[in-house]
Structures are given as structure tokens and as C-alpha cells.
Amino acid sequence: MKDGKLNILVTDDETAIRHFLKATLSVYDHVVTEADCGLKTIELLAKKHPDLLILDLGLPDMDGVEVIREIREWSSLPIIVLSVRNREEDKIAALDAGADDYLTKPFGVGELLARIRGVMRRSFSEMMAGIYQTGNLEMDVSRRQVTINGSEIQLTPTEFDILKTLFQKPGKVFTHYQIIDKVWNSHLGDESRLLRVNISNLRHKIEPDPNRPTYIKTDLGVGYRLNDNPEDAPANSF
Amino acid sequence: MNDDLKRLRLSDQKQSHLQPNSIADSWATGERILVSLSSHPLGERLVRAGRKLADELSAEWFVLFVETPGHLNMPSQNRIRINQNLALAEKLGAQVYKVSGSSVADEVLQFYQRHNITNIILGRTRRPRWQEIFSLSVADEIIRKSSKVGVFVVNEDQETLEDIRTKKWLPHQPLMRYLKSLVLVGVATWISHLVGDFIDPTNLVMLYLIAVVIAAIFLGKGPSILASITSVVVFDFFIINPRFSLAVADMQYLITFAGLLIVGLIISSSATLLRGQVEALQAREMQTQLVNQFSQELTGAITLDQVLEITLKNFAAIFGGEVVVFLPEGTRLHKNAATPHYVLSESEIAAAEWAFKNAQAAGKGTETFPSVQSLFVTLVTSQGVTGILGIQSQVFQEFFTRDQRTFLSSLTNLAALAIERAKFAQDAMQAEALRTAERLQSALLNSISHQLRTPLAAITGVLTSLSESEKASSKNGKLTLAVREELIDSATQQANTLNRLVENLLSMTRLEAGIIHVNSQAGDVQDLIGAVINQMGEFLASRKVVLEILPDLPAVRLDAVLTGQVLVNLLENACKFSEPGSPIYIAASQQGDEILILVADEGIGLAPADLPHVFDKFYRSKLTNQTAGTGLGLSICKGFIEAQGGRIWAENGPVRGSVFSFALPVYDDLKGEAEQ
Known part of the structure; x- marks a missing residue:
């Protein structure tokens, strides 16, 4: 990958979608390889080592979620799911399996490019030092300190852990399951209520207007994500 | 019954000295009162006494006039009086019967047996003592011969009703x-x-x-x-x-x-x-009257259930036993209605099925299954056997006389015709409902295909004009950049419209197929509203959205996705039906065990005629016909909210605009955990 030019593998069983993606992405100098089924995807991944996979879920030979699971066993390659399935269960399944983002068809090209940028940025920003920042919100992990507009905010350990989790991949949606897994390390059943209460408390502490949160965004029925671009006009997620 | 009778006051102002005379027969269904009327001036008092007693016992009551040969020479004033009294009885709600016979007492007694009468009201006229030595008065004769029945006597010279304890019964030995x-x-x-x-x-x-x-x-x-x-x-x-x-x-x-x-x-x-x-003549007359009464009652019956009920009631009253009606369902017989105490044995069911298959009577008194307790007769019309009627009665012996057979078949024919008629009516109604549904369906298809094609046409138009512009060699055919951008914007908008329509149709289909998956969990109203506003982003950009979310609202029991979709639909509607730039209000509050969320606008509001229908599928207000829409959004809202156990309603704002509100139950921690 040079100068933002990416090797992208596009998997979709619909030729029209593949052609459209190839034409569009080529305009931005990305190199597109096409696959029309799960097995071919995995085979091409090993051969071509692409920088990014854009994956459809409804494949003729195996389910896209299965493909993600298989890839995740040996690769942390960024994966964006592009699917007509718009039910929250499907999104959660794909995200829990390890997809980095999820976009439902039909979609705008602008939206797709933004997601690609977000995913790529995250995959390179993970190595940063222990200080995270988005908008006016800053988090110093090693000193366990959170500031907004420069003034420090007192967070409970749980609130801190939740924020830290979201900060690990700003812009990425973390499902309830994923956050609970990271923060509580268990699934006893009561955590989703705790998560809901903690998010609400966290918002009251960091959001200028908790009724219209700008930092912690909710994807209804799926999870939460940290807004990596708070100054932007809020775009439709998913 | 004793107490009831004691409380009775049958004559005005005066407490009657009533003595309960007997206990109603166990097979009598409710109280039935018979007033025996003669041409005597006492008649009117008898009728009124009957009405009172019937009222107080909430009983059915009958007025019987027996025309004896002696009445042929009746003075005309008596005849007029009789007719007046019978008319009065009818007006007061009695079932009036006129029979002819040689003995008033015998006719009254026969009537009381056939109609399960529990109380008889009679008049007794003053007669010279010597007459009583030689012959019994009609009243006395009835009192002597009627057993197990309450007899009340209105005496000519007494204002009060006198209850006569039934004397020792003398059988016709x-x-x-x-x-x-x-x-x-x-x-x-x-x-x-x-x-x-x-x-x-x-x-x-x-x-x-x-x-x-x-x-x-x-x-x-x-x-x-x-x-x-x-x-x-x-x-x-x-x-x-x-x-x-x-x-x-x-x-x-x-x-x-x-x-x-x-x-x-x-x-x-x-x-x-x-x-x-x-x-025999009297018996036949009685039968004719029973058949007439039955047919009259059937005339008033509209539904199959009513017909069956009347059939059961009449057969049970006439034959004094239990009655059952089987109707075919497909090729099998199905027990549709029965009197409460009918106990069917297996062989009786077999007999009924045999009767149905062979279109012949079976059971007691026939050659097939003669050992069972019931008689099963076919209900036959020109269309064939419409059903089987079973009667369990002591009246039927081992064989039938021709008379009994004719009587029974005239009753069953009536029942069969009525059942067939009711079934036809039912079928016709179902067919009508089906036709309506079909009409609706085709209207719906027209509407949907129109709404699907309109954005497609726009998109195709834009694409082809762009394509033509590309191909054009001269500058004339080329579209300017500004026009191209405008075209592309409109095509994108149309594509979004199309997508929303498809989404709505899918939601509707899922709702109607009952496969909507409700994942109710504790939800935070503030979070929900914030997420929806964020999700709607640009759509609401030109609007001032005023939020009034009360602090510290408890968690709500909801499916975040479905409720979010409801809010999106309501907000889209609010935008659609109000001036661009006018504010939109979202408020959340608690009311008892519910959280109330409302979306209000300052738009045109709702016509009063539309209010009850706004949530109906494909309902479009006359006011808003010009505005694009599918008539699906609100019905989906209703479906989604109700699927979560909530309710949704619409009203007009206090000043202007419309207010759509929905209420969802507060999340009960204990309940929620118990369900997990």
C-alpha cells in the first residue's frame, strides 16, 4: 500500500456489484481483485495478500460469517461487510465474528469510501502510545486520566474501561457482547443492564448534551462506537 | 322458589297469601306460567296476574284459550271480550294459544304437560253450592288432575289471588x-x-x-x-x-x-x-301448532348458531329429552351443538355416522342400532343430508306410528332447511369478505406497482439522459455540469425513496406473516431518541428538533430496533406534513407504569375524519393525497408498538399540527430477570 492506494479483494456473487465496485474503487487508484465465492476468497487472500476485504454475506458456497471466522483464525486483515441483510442480528453476528465494519446495500459510494478510510486508519493507529484523543476528549491510559476541553473528569473504573475499549478502535462499532467481554470478562446476564447504565452515566459526564451525544454513538440494537470525527455532521451509521 | 313466591304480590296493594305448593320438576327449564282464559269478565285480571307472576319469576308465560263446543253459542260480547283479553296478553308479552277441545280442563292439562308449565293461573267463578255437588268446576278439575304444578286461582268474589295446594292426585285409573x-x-x-x-x-x-x-x-x-x-x-x-x-x-x-x-x-x-x-285431531292440531311455532322462531334466526340453538330448544321441549345436532365437516361428522346433559356413547356416535353415511335414520326405534338410547334422524334438503339430529327421549318407543313419523319429519325438514339457509348465508358472507379482500389486494398491487415504478422511471430517465449526453458529439447535446448534478441528486433521492418503500413493504409483510421477531430488553429512552436523531442526520438537518426528555426516567421494556424504526417513521411523517423549517418536538415522560413518547409537529394536523384511520394499512388522508407516501409507515408503527405490548395513538395538537404518541411499559427488573 502506497499513497493510500490499496489492494482490495471484493467478494460478491453478483457480477453487477463487483463491476460497480471495481469501476468505482479503481477511480481512486485502488487495485481490485474479484472473488465470487467463499473458497475463492480464502484462496486469493493467501495468494495476493490484499490490504482490505469487502465481503458479501450471501455467498453461494458458504455463509459470509463463516468466511470471517475462518479468516480471523490466521489474519487480522480489515474486513468490511457489504450486505443486503439489514437486520441487527446479522450485523451483530458479523461484528462478533470479527468484521471491522458493516455496510448495508444499497449504499452510497461516499459512505463506502469513508468506511474504508476509517477501517484503514484504525488498523494503523493501534500502535499509538497510551494517549487517545477524539474531538475535545482525551484519554491517557497509563495515568488513567480523561479530560474534556482540558479539564479532568472523574470516571469510575468501569466507565474508564468502557471508554478505553471504545477508544481502541475509534469509529468501529463494538457490539454489547464485545464490550462486556472486554470490560467484565464474563457473561452472567446482568452486564447488559450495567452497560446501559454506565454508558448513560458516561455520557452525562463527557457529552455537552447527553440528549444528543456526540462522542459515544449508539447503533440501535447493535452496540456503541466512539465518534472518531465529532466535528463532522453526523452521518448515517450503517 | 319458596322465597320468591312468598315475596310475590300478585294483586295490587294486597299481600297475597300465597303458599308454595310444590317443587318444580327437575326437568323443567326455568319457570313457565300458563294462564287459562275463559270468556268470563275475570279474564283481564287473569292476564294481568299472569304478567306479574311472569315478571317476578322472570318466567316465560303462555295464555291458553280453549274453545269448547259451548262457545259456539257464546254471546257476541263474550267473544269480543275474549279477543280483547287475548290481544292484551299478546301485548304484555305472552305466547297466546287458542285450541279447541271438548274439555277445558283436559286441554289445559295437556298443554301444561307439553310445555313444561310450572305454574297455572285459573279463574274460579261464583257458582251455586248445589252445582258443586254434581260437577267439578274447571278449576277444581285442573287442580285435581294436575300434579307437580303450582296452581293459582283468581276468585271472582275475592280481590286476591288464591293459591291452591294441589290436592291428592287422582289418576285416571x-x-x-x-x-x-x-x-x-x-x-x-x-x-x-x-x-x-x-x-x-x-x-x-x-x-x-x-x-x-x-x-x-x-x-x-x-x-x-x-x-x-x-x-x-x-x-x-x-x-x-x-x-x-x-x-x-x-x-x-x-x-x-x-x-x-x-x-x-x-x-x-x-x-x-x-x-x-x-x-287424534287434537293431537294433530297440537303438532301443527308446534311445527308453526318452531318455523316461526326459525324465521327470526340469522346465524347458524341461532338456528342450532332454536332447534335444540324446540326439540327438547317437544320431546322432553336431550338433543344433539351433528353437521358434516368435509366428509366427517362433527358434533356442533347439544343440550347440556346429552351424554353420547360410542355406539351412539357410530349410529349417527351410519345415519349420515346412509342418509337413513338409525338408533332407537329403527332397524339399525336399535339398542342405543338415542334416535338419529337425517336433516335432508334438496342438497342432500345437511346434518344429523339425535334425540334421547322416553317418548320414543320401539317402533313409530305413521303419525309420529310424519310429525318428526316435518320438524326435521324445517330444521334442515333453516340450517342450510344459515350455511348459505355464512358462505355468502365469507365469499363477500373474500371478494373485498381481493379488491383490496388488487388496489394494493396497483398502488405498490405505481409507487415502485415512479422512482424507477425517474432513475432510468436520469441515467439515459446522462448516457445520451455522453454520446453526444456536439456541444448541443451535452448537459451542463449543473444540470448533471441536479439530475444525479434527484436520481439518488428517488433511489432512497425506493429503498424505503421496499423496507416498509418487507416490514409490513413480516408483521402480517407474524414473523416479526421482538427482542424486548431494558432500554434507555434518552439513548434511543439520541440514536434516532443521529441516525436521521441530514433528514432533520433543516429542522429544529426540540427535546423534552424528563431526567431519571426508568428503563423501558422495548425492542430498540423496532422502537427506533417507529420513531424514524413518526419523525419522517412530522417532516413531511409540516412546513420546512418549522420545529418538531419529541417528548418523553412517565405515566404510571408506562413511558410515554410523543412526536409533535406544527403542520397541517389531522382531519377529524382521518383520526380513527391513520394507522390503517394503505390509508391516505384526503388532505395529504398530494404528498408522497405509501400509507404504510403508520400502520407499521402500530404493528411494531403493539408487538412490544405497547399502544400508539394520534391526536391533533392543542394549537395546530398533529401529535403521535406511544406508550411502552416500564421495565420491571424482577420480571425481566425472571424471563431471562
Whole structure:
């Protein structure tokens, strides 16, 4: 990958979608390889080592979620799911399996490019030092300190852990399951209520207007994500 | 019942001294009151007393007038009075019957047996004492012969109703009748003895013939034959010389004997024949009346259930037993209705099925399954067997007379026709409903195809004009950049519209197929509203969205995705039906066990006529016909909210605009955990 030019593998069983993606992405100098089924995807991944996979879920030979699971066993390659399935269960399944983002068809090209940028940025920003920042919100992990507009905010350990989790991949949606897994390390059943209460408390502490949160965004029925671009006009997620 | 009766006040202002006389028969269903009416002026009081008693016992009541041969010569004022009283009874809600017969008492008694009467109201007129020695009044006769029934008597000279405790019941024992016939002969002999000195013995024979005729008419064949024979013997013994001996001095008296015997026997048989014919006639008249009543009641029945209920009621009343109706469903019989105490044995069900398959009666009194307790008859119309009717009754013996058969079949024919009619009506209604559904469906298809094609047409138009512009060689055919951008924007908008429509259709289909998956969990209203506003982003960009979310609202039991979709639809509607730039309000508050969320706008509001229909599928207000929409959004909202156990409603704002509100239950921690 040079100068933002990416090797992208596009998997979709619909030729029209593949052609459209190839034409569009080529305009931005990305190199597109096409696959029309799960097995071919995995085979091409090993051969071509692409920088990014854009994956459809409804494949003729195996389910896209299965493909993600298989890839995740040996690769942390960024994966964006592009699917007509718009039910929250499907999104959660794909995200829990390890997809980095999820976009439902039909979609705008602008939206797709933004997601690609977000995913790529995250995959390179993970190595940063222990200080995270988005908008006016800053988090110093090693000193366990959170500031907004420069003034420090007192967070409970749980609130801190939740924020830290979201900060690990700003812009990425973390499902309830994923956050609970990271923060509580268990699934006893009561955590989703705790998560809901903690998010609400966290918002009251960091959001200028908790009724219209700008930092912690909710994807209804799926999870939460940290807004990596708070100054932007809020775009439709998913 | 005792207390009820004691509380009764049958005559105005005066407490009647009623004594409950007996306990209603166990098979009597509710109270049934019979008023026996005569041409006497007392009639009106009788009718009114009947009405009162019926009211207080909430009983059915009947008024019976028995026309006897004596009524033929009735003075016209009596006839007018009778008609007036019968009309009055009808007005007061009685079922009025007019029957003819030779004896008022017998007719009343027959009627009371057939109609399960529990109380009889009678009038008793003042009569000279001496008359009572010789004959019973109608009232007394009824009182004597009716068992197990309450009898109330309205006396002519008393203002109050008098309850008569039923006296000892005297059955029509045959022995009594024979004794009576002997008494008649005795009376004839006694009179003969008194007048024997002045009248020729051959003429005295007439007295004996009178005795025989009376016996034949009132006592039956046996007693009258006995009367004939004893007449001859007694006549010989007491009247003919030598008296007190059976010897005959004058041989010509043998002819008198023979004449007396033969005439007596002929009278016996012909009078009893007449009596039999009268009885048969009366029975037939009664049957006709029952059939008429049944058919009248059926005329009023509209639904199949009503027809079945009336059929059960009438058959049970007429035959005094349990009744069941089977109707076919496909090729099998199905028990559709039965009186409460009907217990069907397996062999009875088999009999019913046999009757249905073979279109013939089966069960008791027939050749098939004769050992079962019930008789199963077919309900036949021109269309074939519409059902099977079963009766469990003591009335049926091992065989049927022709009369019984005819009567039964006239009743079953009526029932069959009524059932068939009700079924046709039901089918017609279903067909009509189906046609309506089909009409709706085709209207719907038209609407959907129109709405799908419109954005497609726009998109195709934009794409082809862009394509033409690309191909054009001269500058003339090229679109300017500004036009191209405009075209592309509109095509994108149309594509979004199309996508929303497809989404709505899918939601609707899922709702209607009942496969909406509700994942109710504790949800945060503030989070929900914030997420929806964020999600709608640019759509709401030109609007001032005013939020009034009360702090510290408890968690709500909801499916975040479905409720979010509801909010999106409501907000889209609010934008659609109000001026661009006007504010939109979202408020959340708690009311009891519910959280109330409302979306209000300052737009055109809702026409009062539209209010009840806004949530109907494909309902489009006349006011908003110009605005693009599918008529699906709100019905989906309703479906989604109701699927979560909430409710949704629409009203007009206090000043202007419309307010759409929905309420969802507060999340109950204990309940929520118990369900997990």
C-alpha cells in the first residue's frame, strides 16, 4: 500500500456489484481483485495478500460469517461487510465474528469510501502510545486520566474501561457482547443492564448534551462506537 | 322458589297469601306460567296476574284459550271480550294459544304437560253450592288432575289471588271409569224406579241408552260396553216383571233386550271412535301448532348458531329429552351443538355416522342400532343430508306410528332447511369478505406497482439522459455540469425513496406473516431518541428538533430496533406534513407504569375524519393525497408498538399540527430477570 492506494479483494456473487465496485474503487487508484465465492476468497487472500476485504454475506458456497471466522483464525486483515441483510442480528453476528465494519446495500459510494478510510486508519493507529484523543476528549491510559476541553473528569473504573475499549478502535462499532467481554470478562446476564447504565452515566459526564451525544454513538440494537470525527455532521451509521 | 313466591304480590296493594305448593320438576327449564282464559269478565285480571307472576319469576308465560263446543253459542260480547283479553296478553308479552277441545280442563292439562308449565293461573267463578255437588268446576278439575304444578286461582268474589295446594292426585285409573259406568247404570235404574209406575218399561230403556251414551263419550269403550251389558241385566232384573228375577214373563221383552244391547254396543264403539278421532285431531292440531311455532322462531334466526340453538330448544321441549345436532365437516361428522346433559356413547356416535353415511335414520326405534338410547334422524334438503339430529327421549318407543313419523319429519325438514339457509348465508358472507379482500389486494398491487415504478422511471430517465449526453458529439447535446448534478441528486433521492418503500413493504409483510421477531430488553429512552436523531442526520438537518426528555426516567421494556424504526417513521411523517423549517418536538415522560413518547409537529394536523384511520394499512388522508407516501409507515408503527405490548395513538395538537404518541411499559427488573 502506497499513497493510500490499496489492494482490495471484493467478494460478491453478483457480477453487477463487483463491476460497480471495481469501476468505482479503481477511480481512486485502488487495485481490485474479484472473488465470487467463499473458497475463492480464502484462496486469493493467501495468494495476493490484499490490504482490505469487502465481503458479501450471501455467498453461494458458504455463509459470509463463516468466511470471517475462518479468516480471523490466521489474519487480522480489515474486513468490511457489504450486505443486503439489514437486520441487527446479522450485523451483530458479523461484528462478533470479527468484521471491522458493516455496510448495508444499497449504499452510497461516499459512505463506502469513508468506511474504508476509517477501517484503514484504525488498523494503523493501534500502535499509538497510551494517549487517545477524539474531538475535545482525551484519554491517557497509563495515568488513567480523561479530560474534556482540558479539564479532568472523574470516571469510575468501569466507565474508564468502557471508554478505553471504545477508544481502541475509534469509529468501529463494538457490539454489547464485545464490550462486556472486554470490560467484565464474563457473561452472567446482568452486564447488559450495567452497560446501559454506565454508558448513560458516561455520557452525562463527557457529552455537552447527553440528549444528543456526540462522542459515544449508539447503533440501535447493535452496540456503541466512539465518534472518531465529532466535528463532522453526523452521518448515517450503517 | 319458596322465597320468591312468598315475596310475590300478585294483586295490587294486597299481600297475597300465597303458599308454595310444590317443587318444580327437575326437568323443567326455568319457570313457565300458563294462564287459562275463559270468556268470563275475570279474564283481564287473569292476564294481568299472569304478567306479574311472569315478571317476578322472570318466567316465560303462555295464555291458553280453549274453545269448547259451548262457545259456539257464546254471546257476541263474550267473544269480543275474549279477543280483547287475548290481544292484551299478546301485548304484555305472552305466547297466546287458542285450541279447541271438548274439555277445558283436559286441554289445559295437556298443554301444561307439553310445555313444561310450572305454574297455572285459573279463574274460579261464583257458582251455586248445589252445582258443586254434581260437577267439578274447571278449576277444581285442573287442580285435581294436575300434579307437580303450582296452581293459582283468581276468585271472582275475592280481590286476591288464591293459591291452591294441589290436592291428592287422582289418576285416571281404568277401574274408576268402570265403576263410574256402573254408577251411571245405577242412576238410570234409580230414575226408572221412581217413574216406573207411570211410564212403559220399553220407554225406560231410553234412560239406559243415555247412560251408555254418557259412558261412551266420557269413559271410553270398555266402560260403555260394561254399561250396555249391565243395563240389559239390570233392566231385566229390576224393571221387567217378574221383578228381582232374571226370568222374563213377556217374551217380547227379549227384543227390547236385544235392541238395548245392540244399540248400546254400537253407540259404545261409534262414540269411542268419535272420541278417538277428536283426540287424534287434537293431537294433530297440537303438532301443527308446534311445527308453526318452531318455523316461526326459525324465521327470526340469522346465524347458524341461532338456528342450532332454536332447534335444540324446540326439540327438547317437544320431546322432553336431550338433543344433539351433528353437521358434516368435509366428509366427517362433527358434533356442533347439544343440550347440556346429552351424554353420547360410542355406539351412539357410530349410529349417527351410519345415519349420515346412509342418509337413513338409525338408533332407537329403527332397524339399525336399535339398542342405543338415542334416535338419529337425517336433516335432508334438496342438497342432500345437511346434518344429523339425535334425540334421547322416553317418548320414543320401539317402533313409530305413521303419525309420529310424519310429525318428526316435518320438524326435521324445517330444521334442515333453516340450517342450510344459515350455511348459505355464512358462505355468502365469507365469499363477500373474500371478494373485498381481493379488491383490496388488487388496489394494493396497483398502488405498490405505481409507487415502485415512479422512482424507477425517474432513475432510468436520469441515467439515459446522462448516457445520451455522453454520446453526444456536439456541444448541443451535452448537459451542463449543473444540470448533471441536479439530475444525479434527484436520481439518488428517488433511489432512497425506493429503498424505503421496499423496507416498509418487507416490514409490513413480516408483521402480517407474524414473523416479526421482538427482542424486548431494558432500554434507555434518552439513548434511543439520541440514536434516532443521529441516525436521521441530514433528514432533520433543516429542522429544529426540540427535546423534552424528563431526567431519571426508568428503563423501558422495548425492542430498540423496532422502537427506533417507529420513531424514524413518526419523525419522517412530522417532516413531511409540516412546513420546512418549522420545529418538531419529541417528548418523553412517565405515566404510571408506562413511558410515554410523543412526536409533535406544527403542520397541517389531522382531519377529524382521518383520526380513527391513520394507522390503517394503505390509508391516505384526503388532505395529504398530494404528498408522497405509501400509507404504510403508520400502520407499521402500530404493528411494531403493539408487538412490544405497547399502544400508539394520534391526536391533533392543542394549537395546530398533529401529535403521535406511544406508550411502552416500564421495565420491571424482577420480571425481566425472571424471563431471562
